Amino acid sequence: MALAVGMRVLTRALLRPWARGLRAAPGRTGPAAGGGDGVRCFRSPRVLVEPDPAAGVAVVKMRNPPVNSLSLEFLTELLISLEKLENDKTFHGIIITSDCPGIFSAGLDLTEMCGRDPEHYAEYWKAVQEMWLRFYLSNLVVIAAINGISPAGGCLLSLTCDYRVLANNPKYAIGLNETLLGIVAPFWFKDTLVNTIGHRSAERALQLGLLFPPAEALRVGVVDQVVPEDQVQSTARSVMAQWLDIPDHARQLTKILMRKPTADRLLTERDADIENFVRFICKDSIQKSLHAYLEKLKQKKG
Numbered sequence: 001m002a003l004a005v006g007m008r009v010l011t012r013a014l015l016r017p018w019a020r021g022l023r024a025a026p027g028r029t030g031p032a033a034g035g036g037d038g039v040r041c042f043r044s045p046r047v048l049v050e051p052d053p054a055a056g057v058a059v060v061k062m063r064n065p066p067v068n069s070l071s072l073e074f075l076t077e078l079l080i081s082l083e084k085l086e087n088d089k090t091f092h093g094i095i096i097t098s099d100c101p102g103i104f105s106a107g108l109d110l111t112e113m114c115g116r117d118p119e120h121y122a123e124y125w126k127a128v129q130e131m132w133l134r135f136y137l138s139n140l141v142v143i144a145a146i147n148g149i150s151p152a153g154g155c156l157l158s159l160t161c162d163y164r165v166l167a168n169n170p171k172y173a174i175g176l177n178e179t180l181l182g183i184v185a186p187f188w189f190k191d192t193l194v195n196t197i198g199h200r201s202a203e204r205a206l207q208l209g210l211l212f213p214p215a216e217a218l219r220v221g222v223v224d225q226v227v228p229e230d231q232v233q234s235t236a237r238s239v240m241a242q243w244l245d246i247p248d249h250a251r252q253l254t255k256i257l258m259r260k261p262t263a264d265r266l267l268t269e270r271d272a273d274i275e276n277f278v279r280f281i282c283k284d285s286i287q288k289s290l291h292a293y294l295e296k297l298k299q300k301k302g
């Protein structure tokens with residue numbers, strides 16, 4: 001138990017000043033969004049939290065239209081929501097899903113990584129690290145109800161979860177496709193994928209930037225279950241009930257046992273990882289690739 005408490009204190013201490021500032025800002029997070037029985041709940045512009053106090057579960061809906069790209073502000077709101085739920089003893093599990101039709105998350109926000117200054121890149125990367133650490137090590141059961149396409153950072157977010165349910169829709173795909181953008185997934189993205197699908201499959205998926213359609217995603221193990229689209233939320237709920245049946249302290253300690261070595265790698269190399277990112281992203285060739293990719297996305301519309 002001491003280990004679990006220690007990890008919580010550590011991850012809480014990692015909350016950056018930008019997050020604390022936002023938490024204090026009036027109007028950024030509003031009053032209760034529901035949740036009777038004395039359960040305090042909340043909403044924020046980009047994150048909708050639907051509490052089910054009786055079940056000890058909250059559904060966290062991402063709503064950063066059009067594509068739930070993980071901007072600095074959105075990451076901050078997600079982290080604040082997670083922290084609030086972790087600090088509320090009512091909740092033992094969260095289901096993370098999307099409020100944007102057809103899209104779970106388009107991944108990291110490319111506009112945060114293009115045409116900005118090095119200080120901005122460093123701040124942004126810290127927030128991405130924080131998202132990964134906080135979700136990966138959360139003491140809550142975290143289940144992803146993936147109701148849309150989920151490339152790169154969107155896939156990473158789902159890989160931090162304890163279980164992934166994907167909607168069986170041929171338009172959806174999931175994977176770490178960074179190489180297709182001419183960029184390289186950092187070691188902790190890679191480690192998370194290796195821990196999920198094994199070394200050989202991860203190597204192939206990462207080098208080729210594979211985005212797996214549902215059947216393939218299930219076969220390779222990127223997701224744990226594929227179900228008809230209208231059953232994604234109910235399946236996530238019943239899987240959650242199964243996970244919540246396990247004594248909490250034993251499950252939490254086991255999670256930490258499995259994940260701490262991977263998290264520690266980033267925790268001990270965090271500053272160097274930020275420096276590497278800033279150096280990489282500032283390169284002319286990388287900026288050109290990202291600009292070209294964004295342009296292609298915009299032109300796609302015709």
Ligand SMILES: CCCCC/C=C/C(=O)SCCNC(=O)CCNC(=O)[C@H](O)C(C)(C)COP(=O)(O)OP(=O)(O)OC[C@H]1O[C@@H](n2cnc3c(N)ncnc32)[C@H](O)[C@@H]1OP(=O)(O)O
Pocket residue numbers: 066067069103105106107108109110111149151152153154177178181183184185186277280281294297298300301
């Ligand atoms: C260097 C160290 C490693 C860094 C690791 C990086 C990790 C990442 O996550 S990089 C991001 C990877 N993401 C992608 O490759 C997805 C890109 N997006 C798409 O493929 C599509 O947008 C879609 C399939 C997610 C949705 O398609 P659709 O519904 O047709 O919507 P649009 O393509 O028209 O997009 C609407 C709007 O949103 C902008 N946009 C899309 N993705 C992003 C993004 N990741 N970041 C920022 N903005 C994004 C897109 O440009 C459109 O903008 P407007 O034209 O201004 O409306």
